[in-house]
Amino acid sequence: MIRDNTPSDPYDVFDAWLKEAEEKELNDPTAMSLSTVDASGMPSSRMVLLKDWDQQGFVFYTNYESRKGEQLLAHPKAALMFHWKSVRRSVRIEGLVEQVTPEEADEYFASRPKQSQIGAWASDQSRPLEGRFELEKRVAKYAAKYGLGKVPRPPHWSGFRVCPLRIEFWQDGPFRLHDRLVYSTDDAKQSGQWNTERLFP
Incomplete structure (x- = not known):
């Protein structure tokens, strides 16, 4: 697709690639690497x-008190990477x-299985755990507390949206002569105006 033409909208490319990955990728086609930085700049x-996406950005959910949550709240910039080995592509x-x-x-929390909802309460994500039994006790505690009725969303559990400034599509080519197409903008809330360029592999 990107070898023969340059689509004007990167979201059209992403949509087509994700749909193909969902058909061919064996495990978790929506899995993506998330990179953040701490106060020292250490990545x-x-x-x-990935739980949702549109032209405003790419959404995932987490514990805001986790390591990634704290880093993103303090330094709200991030990089994502999808690697679909089955179709030899990455974004x-x-x-x-x-x-x-x-x-x-x-809305998203309400759509999760009840055990996952309870797990969001039970896990002090990224903090020291004495042993598996400690986690199991916490799960049992919240399962009893919320055994009947709706499980409320924990105040520390929510989502982040990565609003792109740069999107690069990579497609495998013979003899390592890969195709790379980059879309960039100066405005994360851009109005559909993207700069495009091709890169040497």
Whole structure:
């Protein structure tokens, strides 16, 4: 696709690529690497799942008191990377980060399985754990507390949206002559105006 033409909208490319990955990728086509930085500028990466996306950005959910949550609240910039080995493609995204609205977080939290909702209460994510039994006790505690009725969203659990300033599409080519197409903008809330350029592999 990107070898033969340059689509004007990177979201059209992403949509097509994600749909193909969802058909061919064996495990978690929505899995993406999330990179953040701490106060010293030290980067940190981990895998998260894409839960929503549109032309405003790419959304995932987490514990705001986790390491990544604290880093993003203090330094709201991030990089994402999708790698779909089955289709020999990857997408790299760099941008500014904002919090989703409480209404968005409530709606997504309500859609999760009840055990996942309870797990959000039980896990002090990223903090020291004495042993598995401690976690199991906390799960049992909140399962009993919220055994009947609706599980409320924890106040420390919500989502982030990465608003892209740069999106790079990479497609495998023979003899390592890969295709790389970059879209960039100076405005994370841009109105559809993207600069495009191709890069040497």
